[in-house]
Amino acid sequence: MRDPKSLSRERFAEHADDYVRSQSHAGGADLEKVVELSRAQPEWVALDVATGGGHTAIAIAPRVAGMIALDLTAEMLTAAAALAAERGVSGIEFVLGDAEKLPFPDESFDLVTCRIAAHHFPDVQRFVDEVARVLRPGGRFVLQDQCVPEVAASAAFLNLFERLRDPSHNRALSQRAWTEVVGRAGLQVEEVASFEKRHVLVEWARMQSCTAQTLERLQEMIRDAPEGVRAWMEPTGEGSETSFTIWQFVLSAEKR
Numbered sequence: 001m002r003d004p005k006s007l008s009r010e011r012f013a014e015h016a017d018d019y020v021r022s023q024s025h026a027g028g029a030d031l032e033k034v035v036e037l038s039r040a041q042p043e044w045v046a047l048d049v050a051t052g053g054g055h056t057a058i059a060i061a062p063r064v065a066g067m068i069a070l071d072l073t074a075e076m077l078t079a080a081a082a083l084a085a086e087r088g089v090s091g092i093e094f095v096l097g098d099a100e101k102l103p104f105p106d107e108s109f110d111l112v113t114c115r116i117a118a119h120h121f122p123d124v125q126r127f128v129d130e131v132a133r134v135l136r137p138g139g140r141f142v143l144q145d146q147c148v149p150e151v152a153a154s155a156a157f158l159n160l161f162e163r164l165r166d167p168s169h170n171r172a173l174s175q176r177a178w179t180e181v182v183g184r185a186g187l188q189v190e191e192v193a194s195f196e197k198r199h200v201l202v203e204w205a206r207m208q209s210c211t212a213q214t215l216e217r218l219q220e221m222i223r224d225a226p227e228g229v230r231a232w233m234e235p236t237g238e239g240s241e242t243s244f245t246i247w248q249f250v251l252s253a254e255k256r
């Protein structure tokens, strides 16, 4: 099996501009909630982990004194920097790095955010332990990601479905599992909110340049999904009309 980090680098390098232009990444109620729960203050220094197209860093940068946007993929950082320049948002420093080994000293940040990315990380506990290390006492962590049901069989099905579209998808967790990971890192969970995002299957698969064969397999998986999965995905339509839900959450936590 390929190393998930080199797979991520390869796939995001290839699709960097798609992620900058993607409507579901560019905004939405979940991004508004990330900004709200960040409670960003003008004197704060913030870190956005796995910044991708830079949408979260760009939304928060004007509210803080300093923003570092980190990503594993150099091409994503170039694309995010271009978007920040296009939007007239200055003061973001772009840093190449790994979420599981943050290249910063202890207690460097007042705020750490991470949106639509943690399902790529092979070791989420190591990631959140790193977040806790680089936060100053009283600092905040705001995490957004897709989630899966508590029932293990349904969770496994959904992760397989996601990995078929994007082989760099490692594993989405349930909200309860995330709460436990964050708690084990010594951060106090404050709020968790859920969001339903509808996707048209064809467009969602196009973002990762899926072949016609993969698209067909994804359609079959939705059609033949067990009842617990169908209740979660709420599929509608057939063939190119197929759409479905990806559930997301936004979680805020504090380092006491």
Ligand SMILES: C[S@@+](CC[C@H](N)C(=O)[O-])C[C@H]1O[C@@H](n2cnc3c(N)ncnc32)[C@H](O)[C@@H]1O
Pocket: 005, 008, 009, 012, 019, 025, 026, 049, 050, 051, 052, 053, 054, 055, 056, 057, 070, 071, 072, 073, 076, 097, 098, 099, 100, 114, 115, 116, 117, 120, 121
């Ligand atoms: C969908 S994009 C992120 C979207 C972005 N945060 C936003 O708000 O629009 C996922 C990003 O995670 C990055 N990534 C994957 N694994 C990583 C890791 N271990 N450390 C840092 N970045 C990683 C990829 O390079 C990619 O740019």
